[in-house]
Amino acid sequence: MQDSYQRAALADFFQRCDRTKTARLLLDYDGTLAPFQTDRYKAYPYPGIVPILDRIIQTGRTKVSIVSGRPIKEIQSLLNPLQDFEVWGAHGLEHISADGVYERASVDPEALSILHQAENWLRQSGLLSIAEIKPGGIAVHWRGLAPAAAEDILSRVQKVWRRFEEVPSVKLLSFDGGIELRTTHPDKGDAIGAILANADSGAAVSFLGDDLTDEDAFRVLSKRGLSILVRSEYRPTTAKVWLRPPHELIEFLNLWAERLA
Numbered sequence: 001m002q003d004s005y006q007r008a009a010l011a012d013f014f015q016r017c018d019r020t021k022t023a024r025l026l027l028d029y030d031g032t033l034a035p036f037q038t039d040r041y042k043a044y045p046y047p048g049i050v051p052i053l054d055r056i057i058q059t060g061r062t063k064v065s066i067v068s069g070r071p072i073k074e075i076q077s078l079l080n081p082l083q084d085f086e087v088w089g090a091h092g093l094e095h096i097s098a099d100g101v102y103e104r105a106s107v108d109p110e111a112l113s114i115l116h117q118a119e120n121w122l123r124q125s126g127l128l129s130i131a132e133i134k135p136g137g138i139a140v141h142w143r144g145l146a147p148a149a150a151e152d153i154l155s156r157v158q159k160v161w162r163r164f165e166e167v168p169s170v171k172l173l174s175f176d177g178g179i180e181l182r183t184t185h186p187d188k189g190d191a192i193g194a195i196l197a198n199a200d201s202g203a204a205v206s207f208l209g210d211d212l213t214d215e216d217a218f219r220v221l222s223k224r225g226l227s228i229l230v231r232s233e234y235r236p237t238t239a240k241v242w243l244r245p246p247h248e249l250i251e252f253l254n255l256w257a258e259r260l261a
Contacts (some may be wrong), residue, residue: 001041001045001192002256003113004241005103006133006240006241006242009166009226009240009241010091010241010252011070012225013192013204013206013226014191014248014259015175015224016107016204017204017256017260018255018259019202019204020202020203020204021094021200021201022061022062022063022200022203022204023046023061023062023203023204023205023206023256023260024065024195024199024203024204024205024206024225025056025062025063025064025065025206025256026064026067026192026195026205026206026207026208026217026221027065027067027080027151027207027208027209028064028066028067028068028188028207028208028211028214028217029043029066029068029075029174029249030043030068030069030070030155030176030211031209031210031211031230031231032047032208032209032210032214032230032245032249033049033066033079033249034049034078035245035246036176036177037143038139038142038143038144038217040132040143041074043078043118043159044078045079046246046249046250047077047246048080048158048241048246048250049246049250050079050082050250051258052250052253052254053079053082053085054251055081055257056084056086056253056256056257057058057084057258059257060260061260062256062260063085063086063098064084064085064086065085065087065088065189065195066079066085066086066087066088067092067162067191067192067195067207067209067229068087068088068089068091069090069134069137069139069175069180069188069213070089070090070134071089071090071094071115071134071135072087072089072094072095072096072102074081075087075145075156076087077134081096084098085098086098087254088191088194088197089135090134090135090136090137090180091136091187091188091191092105092134092186092187092190092191092194092215093104093105093107093135093183093186094135095191095225104135105136105186107135107136107183108167108169108183108184109123109186110169110170111167111169111170111183112169113183114164114167114169114170114181115136115137115138115170115182115183118161118164118171118181119131119133120137120140121160122138122140125156125179126217127140127153127157129258130142130210136182136183137181137182137183138180138181139175139178139179139180140153140157140176140178140179140188141144141174141177141178141184142154142176142177142179142257143177143192148198156177157179158172161181164181167185168182169183170182170184171183171184173213174212175211175212175213175214176211186213187213187215188209188213188216188217189216189219189220190216191217192207192217192220192221193220196220196221196224196225204223204225205224205225205226205227206221206225206226207221207225207226207228207229207240208225208228208230208243208249208252209227209228209229210230210231211230214226214229215237215238218237218238218239219238222238224239225243227239228240228242228243228252229241229243230242230243230244230245230249231244231245232244232245251256
């Protein structure tokens, strides 16, 4: 991605911010606001992130939304003491508004049946200890394991779970340090679509994400706002801008806080 193109995209976006009264800042969590950790419950945000987000929220012009594969309670715990932001958890299956109203979408019965089968297989295979059972999905994590062990787990899981790939109600997703079987909908793109449907038509909107699961969100936002890939190393993406964490990410968020103050 050319630096000149990125500079133009960012300049155009912030010029739009100058002309609008409201903005929506949409953020993935793991790999975007926080570095990956072997202990996923200690994946705290990069230093300085929470105070900057608080500044952005306190301006009153920006509504902040976290759109993550994690359950809502984990996001709230990791971003504590940040307040007045909404969370779309489990890829959009869960939602809690900034004022605390909680909603949870229903899961297709066929998908639930397959997830139960997948969980039972993990238990019988002795892999349940490295699995995360969450609303609408099951993730198997191998971050921190030796490469040979990680490859063995991936091979075993794929061998069994790939038989579900032809089932429309579920999908198999790879992510940094693991693999997940989950319901096809909702996904992060659905969550972004719901946010846009309730946003002011003239609001400036940006979504920042890092993983392949964020591509659904990038595609939905493509003609409506600024999509940003946050990764140390570039990968092919539909996002318009690439930022390296944490310094370029923090620079962007500080600029947001200043321009929308």
